[in-house]
Amino acid sequence: MRFASLGSGSKGNATVVEADGTRVLIDCGFSRAEAEKRLARFSLTPADLDAVLVTHEHSDHIAGVARLSRHYDLPVWMTAGTEAMHKGGELAQLRRINSHRAFRIGKLQVQPFPVPHDAREPCQFVFSDGRRRLGLLTDVGSITAHMLQALDQLDAFILECNHDPAMLQAGPYPPQLKQRVGGAYGHLSNQQAASLLKRIRTDRLQHLIAAHISEKNNRAELALACLADAVGESRFGILAADQPSGMPWIDLD
Numbered sequence: 001m002r003f004a005s006l007g008s009g010s011k012g013n014a015t016v017v018e019a020d021g022t023r024v025l026i027d028c029g030f031s032r033a034e035a036e037k038r039l040a041r042f043s044l045t046p047a048d049l050d051a052v053l054v055t056h057e058h059s060d061h062i063a064g065v066a067r068l069s070r071h072y073d074l075p076v077w078m079t080a081g082t083e084a085m086h087k088g089g090e091l092a093q094l095r096r097i098n099s100h101r102a103f104r105i106g107k108l109q110v111q112p113f114p115v116p117h118d119a120r121e122p123c124q125f126v127f128s129d130g131r132r133r134l135g136l137l138t139d140v141g142s143i144t145a146h147m148l149q150a151l152d153q154l155d156a157f158i159l160e161c162n163h164d165p166a167m168l169q170a171g172p173y174p175p176q177l178k179q180r181v182g183g184a185y186g187h188l189s190n191q192q193a194a195s196l197l198k199r200i201r202t203d204r205l206q207h208l209i210a211a212h213i214s215e216k217n218n219r220a221e222l223a224l225a226c227l228a229d230a231v232g233e234s235r236f237g238i239l240a241a242d243q244p245s246g247m248p249w250i251d252l253d
């Protein structure tokens with residue numbers, strides 16, 4: 001199994017996950033043209049995808065999904081709540097996610113789980129090829145017991161480190177937005193991400209990626225320092241996925 005990010009942050013998110021010839025895109029917060037351009041960096045086109053999975057209806061995750069689906073006849077997986085809120089027009093093929101029920105796309109097993117975030121029915125995912133487990137968790141306001149259970153014993157983890165609380169407070173956002181971002185249905189701070197890591201078993205973890213890092217309210221160094229402090233830096237590499245270029249392929253051996 002391997003995975004890469006096309007870009008991560010409040011201006012657009014998309015992640016590619018691949019296992020034994022099955023390839024899926026998780027979220028597409030970029031226009032179709034931009035998604036094509038970013039996929040081309042990995043020598044891929046949307047026609048190489050087997051499906052698109054959507055975590056929730058916020059535009060930084062869904063903006064390009066419908067157009068991509070129609071143009072390339074791609075099946076799109078989303079919860080009923082996300083479907084109700086999505087405004088991008090018709091999808092070529094719709095597949096419904098029950099966020100408590102695992103499903104399979106080709107060689108990839110997908111375990112969705114519900115998360116607290118200010119969307120209608122948001123979910124996040126754990127992917128497995130039967131050997132390795134990759135967790136994806138962004139756009140989460142608080143940590144739940146259910147989430148901790150789903151994310152236990154991962155081999156790789158893409159984890160939201162949205163903001164540094166002090167930078168958010170001192171930053172340019174209006175008070176209401178600061179409250180939303182820092183609230184129970186907003187986004188994880190660096191410190192919340194670190195505390196989550198301390199509450200799951202990480203002895204199998206090979207790769208840890210800080211994601212959805214705010215360009216205004218955080219710095220990658222702060223996020224990485226927080227994560228390193230939580231898991232012990234020397235064991236494995238910790239990377240940051242950024243907005244302009246995401247993150248290159250990471251192979252799970």
Ligand SMILES: [Zn+2]
Nearest residue numbers: 010058060139
């Ligand atoms: Zn987002």
Ligand SMILES: [Zn+2]
Nearest residue numbers: 056058117139
């Ligand atoms: Zn969101």
